[in-house]
Structure formats: C-alpha cells, structure tokens
Amino acid sequence: MICDICGKDKAHVRRVTETYGKGKNLLLIENIPMVSCPDCGQSYFAAETLHEIERIRLHHKSFAVERSVEVAKFG
Numbered sequence: 001m002i003c004d005i006c007g008k009d010k011a012h013v014r015r016v017t018e019t020y021g022k023g024k025n026l027l028l029i030e031n032i033p034m035v036s037c038p039d040c041g042q043s044y045f046a047a048e049t050l051h052e053i054e055r056i057r058l059h060h061k062s063f064a065v066e067r068s069v070e071v072a073k074f075g
C-alpha cells in the first residue's frame with residue numbers, strides 16, 4: 001500500500017497492541033492495524049483507525065474483557 005508519509009508503495013499493515021490511560025483507567029487494545037513503512041521508517045495509524053480507537057476508548061466498558069487490565073480488541 002502507499003505510504004502517507006513518503007508516498008512510496010512499500011508500506012504494509014501490521015497488528016499492534018497499544019495501551020491507553022493509566023491506573024484504573026488503563027485500557028489495552030489489541031490487534032490495532034498500524035501502517036508501517038520500511039522505506040521511510042515511519043509507523044502510523046490511519047485516520048479511520050484513530051477514529052475507531054477513540055470510539056473504543058469512549059465505550060470501552062462494553063468492549064473490554066476483564067483481565068488484570070481491561071483489554072479491548074480492535075475491530
């Protein structure tokens with residue numbers, strides 16, 4: 001896929017786990033698609049991915065699975 005940063009057709013998607021917040025509000029989201037470009041070395045989330053992350057964070061009580069920390073799956 002095309003890299004948004006350098007415009008070359010080298011980017012690919014890999015799935016990552018990110019944590020948001022801290023303490024009791026710590027939320028771990030697994031399986032988030034991150035665009036990674038080996039050509040320019042940048043990794044970033046697409047706009048719609050960031051939007052979805054925001055949505056999950058706002059509604060994470062219904063997405064989350066109880067573990068030692070709350071965990072939500074992307075998509």
Ligand SMILES: [Zn+2]
Pocket residue numbers: 003004005006007008011037038039040041042
């Ligand atoms: Zn790039």
